[in-house]
Structure formats: C-alpha cells, structure tokens
Amino acid sequence: MDEPYFNREDRISRLQDELIHYILSFVDTKYAVQTSVLSKRWVDIWKSLPVLNFNRSSFSEGKQDSFIMFVDMVLFFRKDFDIQRFSVDWRNLAYDRSAIMNVNRWTSLGAVKYNVQEISILITQCPAYEIPHRLLNSKSLRKLVINVFSNPGYVDIILPSSMSLPKLTELTLHGLSISNVESSRRLFSSCPVLRNLSIGECNIQTSNQRKLIVDSPSLKNFEYADYYCCGHLLPQNDTVVNFIKLCASNVEFFSCKSFLTQDYSLEISSPLLVVYFHITLNAKEEDENAETYEKLPLKEKAVYAKRMMKFLGAVNMVQGLRLSPGFLEVLSQAPDLLDCQPPRLCNLLYLVLEMWPTRACLRAMAYLLMVSPNIARLVLTSKESKLAQVGDGWEAGLSLPGMLSHLKFVRIEEVEGCDAELKLLSFLLKNAKNLEEVVLEYRSNIDSPEGARQFQDKLRLVPTASSNIQMVFKT
Numbered sequence: 001m002d003e004p005y006f007n008r009e010d011r012i013s014r015l016q017d018e019l020i021h022y023i024l025s026f027v028d029t030k031y032a033v034q035t036s037v038l039s040k041r042w043v044d045i046w047k048s049l050p051v052l053n054f055n056r057s058s059f060s061e062g063k064q065d066s067f068i069m070f071v072d073m074v075l076f077f078r079k080d081f082d083i084q085r086f087s088v089d090w091r092n093l094a095y096d097r098s099a100i101m102n103v104n105r106w107t108s109l110g111a112v113k114y115n116v117q118e119i120s121i122l123i124t125q126c127p128a129y130e131i132p133h134r135l136l137n138s139k140s141l142r143k144l145v146i147n148v149f150s151n152p153g154y155v156d157i158i159l160p161s162s163m164s165l166p167k168l169t170e171l172t173l174h175g176l177s178i179s180n181v182e183s184s185r186r187l188f189s190s191c192p193v194l195r196n197l198s199i200g201e202c203n204i205q206t207s208n209q210r211k212l213i214v215d216s217p218s219l220k221n222f223e224y225a226d227y228y229c230c231g232h233l234l235p236q237n238d239t240v241v242n243f244i245k246l247c248a249s250n251v252e253f254f255s256c257k258s259f260l261t262q263d264y265s266l267e268i269s270s271p272l273l274v275v276y277f278h279i280t281l282n283a284k285e286e287d288e289n290a291e292t293y294e295k296l297p298l299k300e301k302a303v304y305a306k307r308m309m310k311f312l313g314a315v316n317m318v319q320g321l322r323l324s325p326g327f328l329e330v331l332s333q334a335p336d337l338l339d340c341q342p343p344r345l346c347n348l349l350y351l352v353l354e355m356w357p358t359r360a361c362l363r364a365m366a367y368l369l370m371v372s373p374n375i376a377r378l379v380l381t382s383k384e385s386k387l388a389q390v391g392d393g394w395e396a397g398l399s400l401p402g403m404l405s406h407l408k409f410v411r412i413e414e415v416e417g418c419d420a421e422l423k424l425l426s427f428l429l430k431n432a433k434n435l436e437e438v439v440l441e442y443r444s445n446i447d448s449p450e451g452a453r454q455f456q457d458k459l460r461l462v463p464t465a466s467s468n469i470q471m472v473f474k475t
Contacts, residue, residue: 013041017048025051025085029074030058047077050084054106056091068102075110082140085118086111092125099123100130108132115140122147129176130158136190137163143170150175154203159183163190172198180204181211188216200225211243219248225257241265254315260304260330264311271317271347278324279308290356290385293329305333313343321345322352323368325361325383332360334367348372356385357420359394366398366427374406378428381413382421382443390420395427404432411439417455426462433465439472449475 012020024032024045033046052074059067071088088106090099100123107119112134119141123129126148135141136159144165148155154177168191178184184204188194194216200223204212214222224244245267246254254268255276281296282288293301308331315321323331351368355361369375410428415421429435442452456473 013039017045020045021048021050024049025053027053028055028058029053030055030070033070033074044079046074047079048081050081051087052083052085052111053087053089055089057089064096064098068098071102071106075106078114081114083111083114083116085120086116087120089122090124091122095125095127100126104130104132104135108134112138112140117141118143118145120145120147124149124151126150126155128156128158131160133160133162136160136165136187139164139166141165142167144168145172146176147172147174148176153177154201159187163187165191167193169193170196172200173202174198174200175202177203181213185213185215188214191216191218193218195220196223197221198223198225202226210241211245213245213247215247217249219251221253222246222248222251223255223257226259226262243267245269256311260307260326263307266311266314268314271319272315273318274320274322275315275318276322277308277311277327279311280324280326288326290325290329290358290361293326293360294358296330298333301330301333304330309334309343312345316343316345317347318345319347320350320352321348323354325354325356328353328355328361328364329358330360331364331367334364343371345372346374348375350377350379351375352379352381354381354383356383357390357416357418357424358385359390359420362390362394362420362424362427363398365424366395369407370398370400370403373403375404376406377409378407379411379413380424382415384414384416384443390423394423399431404428405434407432408434408436409439410435410437411441413441414443415440415455416443417451422455422458422462425459429462429464429466429469431465435464435466435469437470437472439474441474 024035029046029049029052032049035042036044036046054067054071054074056064056067059070086107088103090103092099103121103123107116107121111119116138117140119135127150129146129148131146135144148157155175157176157178159178163186171191171194181204188197195218197214197216197219199212202212203210212224226242241263242258243265244256247269249270251268251270252273253275254272255278256264256266257278258264260279260281280288281292296304308327311327345368351372353365353368355365365380369378407428410432412421412425425438429438452473452475456471459471
C-alpha cells in the first residue's frame with residue numbers, strides 16, 4: 001500500500017467534540033460506541049453524547065439480554081453531561097413484560113437524571129403501559145413522544161396521580177387508550193407551556209362516545225389522526241361518535257386525518273388561522289380514487305356530505321383551509337341535500353384543494369367559493385382520474401353576483417390540460433373581476449409540449465372579468 005496513505009491527516013478526529021457529537025447523533029448509539037476502537041481520541045467520546053438512539057433491532061432476535069446490558073452500560077459509564085434527546089425503539093413480535101420494565105427504568109431513572117430535553121418511546125405488543133411518575137414530572141423535558149401499539153386494540157395507559165411538566169412544549173401520543181376524560185385533561189393541564197400537540201389512533205372512551213377535551217391556553221398547533229386502531233382499520237360500521245372539544249384561545253393550526261365512515265362532533269372555542277381536513281374513504285393511497293367514490297350509493301354519499309358540512313360549520317371562522325379530494329367528492333352532494341342555511345366562511349382568505357378533475361369536485365370547489373366571499377388566494381392540485389368528463393352545466397346554481405370579487409391569485413399544480421381543467425379555469429376567469437395572476441404548473445408526464453400549447457391557446461380565448469391578468473405557464 002502507498003506510503004502517503006498512512007501519512008494522511010485524520011481530520012475527523014481533530015474536529016471539536018460538539019461536531020463529532022452532531023455527526024454521531026444520526027446513528028444508532030451501538031455504532032457510536034463502536035467508534036471507541038478507532039483511536040485514543042475516540043475512547044470516551046460516546047460517554048458524553050447528547051443524543052442517544054437505542055434500537056432493539058440493532059441486536060439479533062436472540063440477543064435481547066445483550067441489548068438490555070448495552071443500554072445499561074451506556075447509562076452507567078456516562079459522564080456528567082445533560083442528555084438532549086433520548087430515543088428507544090423496542091419492537092416485539094409478542095408481548096414481553098421486560099420491554100416496558102426496562103424502558104421505564106431507562107427513561108425515568110436514567111434520562112431524567114441527566115436533565116433530558118426530548119424523549120421518544122416506541123413499544124409494540126404492549127397491552128398496558130404505566131407511565132412513570134418521574135417521567136411525567138420532569139423539570140427539564142421539552143418534547144415527549146410516546147408510540148405504543150398492541151395487536152389488536154389500543155394500549156391502556158395508566159397515568160400517575162400527579163403530573164407536572166413545566167417546560168414541555170411538544171407532546172405526541174399514538175396508540176393509547178385513556179379510561180376517562182378527566183385523566184386526559186389532567187395530563188394537558190400539567191403542561192402550562194405546551195405549543196404542539198399530536199394525537200393519533202388514541203381512544204378516550206366514555207359510554208357511547210370517544211371524547212377528547214383539550215384545554216390548553218398556550219397551545220398553537222393541534223394534529224389529530226384516527227386512521228387505524230393500532231394497525232387495524234377501524235370498523236366501517238363503527239357508530240361511536242368522536243367528540244373533540246378544543247379549548248385553546250391561542251391555537252392557530254388544526255388538522256384532522258380520518259375516514260368518512262367516522263362521525264365527529266367538533267367544538268372549537270376560538271377562530272383558527274389554518275385548518276387541514278384530510279378525510280378519506282380508504283386506508284391505502286392507491287385505493288383512493290374518483291372511480292371508487294362514483295360507485296358509492298347516493299344514500300351513503302348523503303351521510304358523508306352532511307358530516308363534511310359539520311366540519312365546515314365548526315371552523316367557519318378559519319382564514320386558511322386545505323381539503324382532501326375525498327372531502328370534496330362527497331361535499332358536492334351538500335347543496336342539494338341540506339335544507340338549512342349553509343355555513344358562511346366569511347374569514348376565509350386562502351383555500352388549498354387537492355381534487356380530481358370530476359364534475360363532483362368542480363361543483364364542490366364552486367360551492368366553497370360561493371360561501372367564501374372574501375377568498376383572495378386559491379391553490380389547486382389536480383390529481384389524475386379516468387372520470388375527467390365534466391359535461392355542461394356543472395356550475396348551475398353555484399354562482400352569485402359579485403362572487404370572487406376578492407380573488408387575486410390562482411395556482412393549479414399538476415395540470416394535464418384536460419377539458420375539466422379548462423372548464424374550471426373558465427369559471428374562475430369569468431367571475432374573478434380583480435384577478436391578477438394565474439400560475440399553471442404542468443404535470444411532468446404531460447403527453448406532449450404540443451398538447452400544453454393547445455391548452456394554452458384555448459385558455460387565451462376564454463373571456464375574462466379582469467382586464468389585468470398575468471398568465472404564467474410552468475413545465
């Protein structure tokens with residue numbers, strides 16, 4: 001081997017500890033510890049790592065004891081340095097009582113001892129989980145993520161009698177079942193500076209409804225997801241009402257990801273800046289298409305449409321709104337079904353829609369614009385569909401004098417140049433008298449540049465209500 005190779009300078013070893021710690025924060029702690037054999041410079045580096053990542057899968061199936069001993073060893077030999085982030089991922093094929101026992105010991109006696117700021121826990125095959133008192137009374141913890149899963153069903157959570165998390169700003173809970181509403185309220189109230197809350201696949205059961213009350217004056221962002229019951233699709237005939245009450249005077253963002261088959265009662269005490277409803281019929285993205293929705297019985301669509309109207313009514317003061325294509329596809333039934341006065345979205349300024357180029361989605365879009373008199377920006381993402389034949393008169397009954405008078409900007413992404421998109425743009429151009437800019441971003445697999453040019457030529461022939469529109473085409 002060439003002599004110069006041995007004389008090359010070891011620049012990595014000359015880096016400051018902080019930079020080496022940062023590099024090692026992206027790998028499993030097992031491999032970080034193995035760097036101790038490189039040279040004397042590396043012997044003690046792992047003993048002061050601010051980020052510890054422990055993954056059961058880094059040890060073979062029959063080496064569980066080795067994994068436990070390894071984590072114990074890292075914590076035992078640790079120098080007196082605070083821990084910034086502590087993460088443990090223990091996935092089992094079957095229930096293992098030692099998983100919960102050891103994870104609790106490491107987090108409450110180990111991580112908390114070193115003033116940990118962030119803790120992430122993931123345990124599978126866990127029928128019940130008692131969260132340690134020391135963990136939920138940490139004075140240093142800023143972020144807590146708990147993911148626990150059982151097959152089948154939720155994981156019963158046991159909370160300590162007293163909780164105090166004075167610095168916690170971010171809380172994520174997935175797969176949990178809390179026996180009563182009061183326990184969950186105590187948990188949230190123990191976090192006086194909580195800003196970000198994410199709850200997924202959790203169950204807070206009270207008699208005939210799932211009831212979640214979030215009372216947090218400091219909360220800014222709330223994400224709720226109910227797609228699975230710990231890996232299993234919730235039953236399609238589930239009649240339990242999901243009641244969500246958000247008592248947070250400073251909350252700005254709310255997102256809800258769930259199924260059309262789930263019924264919700266949503267109560268929000270203060271106006272929101274941004275809301276995202278990602279409501280679907282199917283769990284798998286590849287099964288979520290316009291063709292599936294077209295086959296739904298009209299009675300079923302009517303039920304779903306009323307549920308979507310309840311969502312809109314609950315957030316009628318929102319300023320920015322984003323909706324999934326499934327939401328739109330069933331919402332198109334609402335104008336013909338509801339005898340009551342539809343909700344007015346008078347504060348809505350910014351609307352983002354993912355939509356199929358179908359008659360139903362176009363009608364839903366026009367309906368939303370009709371009930372949103374102050375809309376200023378509209379962003380659409382056109383998704384592929386085999387049902388792109390809209391037909392004539394699709395906008396019948398969905399146009400009002402002065403409609404879209406505040407609309408100034410429109411962007412459509414993933415444009416394919418179909419007839420439905422041309423009709424959609426014609427509707428906007430004819431009604432938006434103060435429109436200033438329209439941006440069209442073509443889909444990367446559009447048939448040909450010639451097809452895009454023909455679409456643009458047709459669009460230029462459309463009469464416009466505004467005399468000063470800049471058209472931007474991007475490929």
